Amino acid sequence: MLESIYIGMSGLTAHAKGLQTISNNVANINTPGFKTTTPRFSDLYYGQQFSNNALGYASTMQLGSGVEYGYSFMSFSQGDIRASDGQLDLAIQGEGFIPLLDGDQVKYVRTGQFIVGDDGYIQDKATGLRLATLSGSGALQPISLEGKRMSPPSPTTSIKFSDNLSSGATEFSIPNVDVYDSSGEKHTLKIVFTPDSGIFPGRWAVSMVDANGREIGRNTLQFLGGIPEPGMDLLEFTLEANNAEASTITLDFSAGVTSFSAGTYSSLRVSTSDGYAAGSLSSVFIDEDGSLTQNYSNGQKETSGKVALALFSDPQRLIQESNGLFNATKSPPPSFTTSKENGAGMLVSGYSEASNVDLSTEFGRLIMIQRGFQASSQVISTANEMIMQLFQMRGQG
Known part of the structure; x- marks a missing residue:
């Protein structure tokens, strides 16, 4: 007994x-x-x-x-995917784990709130562990935005035009054309078209004028049969700046520009223009394919690799730890891939995965x-x- x-x-x-x-x-x-x-x-x-x-x-x-x-x-059944407030919050719709770097060790999570740390690395808000991408050799490496908080300026080198410059117009101008010098400073110019067909029909004098009315330069645009003559459809002007090196701007009339008679009305306009000022980092988000994308205040975008995902042959070998972490020291090594590749799930930015606890089952x-x-x-x-x-x-x- x-x-x-x-x-x-x-x-x-x-x-x-x-x-x-x-x-x-x-x-x-x-x-x-x-x-x-x-x-x-x-x-x-x-x-x-x-x-x-x-x-x-x-x-x-x-x-x-x-x-x-x-x-x-x-x-390891899927928990509900819920919208969250953090733009770098991540969840996985489907299979896989997000690897986090803890020095030489690697921990794994299904979801996390990520921020840009003071040192520029993307890290988990709760644990401080670093989010990882896959290098070209397939190794894990931390994601750093150090040196990427600013987008350097780029001078304007090309302005492309489209539509019609009426051959019957006496004068035509396009105001408020914004260009940038090599230091990123913006200059608002006016481009003036004046008929100059006394000797060569279809010829126009093209001048570039700054905000003070000062002429920056003058060049010649030639039309033949209502279309720009090759060799005279790219006009170069030199932009001088006080605190920057001089830069060359090309006015491009080679595609989409005509000169047919429409009375005094001309529809010629700027279609595209490159160049931009310096910009600061305004937002960071992760695409469905795992690409980390930085948006800057000057309208530019840049990517910094793809977030890695880990696939385990036997997730039951993982050890659950605090803060949503999983330890894989007792598990066979995982295979690393990226979002929606090789059977991995899809990364969802701005969302988190809820607990998969079912109260009725537990009771x-x-x-x-x-x-x-x-x-x-x-x-x-x-x-x-x-x-x-x-x-x-x-x-x-």
């Missing part, structure tokens, strides 16, 4: 640990990226006792030694754990009563 007490105590211990597992699941119902754990119980080894080899019966009797809390099963397990604990307690009470009865019988004898 003492063995029965020990067996009952093993049941109390095992079900107490099961209750701890369920309690942890329920407590983390609102923890982003948390994966629920299913309690598992294992019977303890059996002792053997030989018996008479009676016909139709085994030659041994097996006596169990109780129960223990066995290897628990972690569910059902809670009832079963409670019944198991009560039954084991009743076994101990019954065995104790039987022992007391034996003591009483001995006293009576």
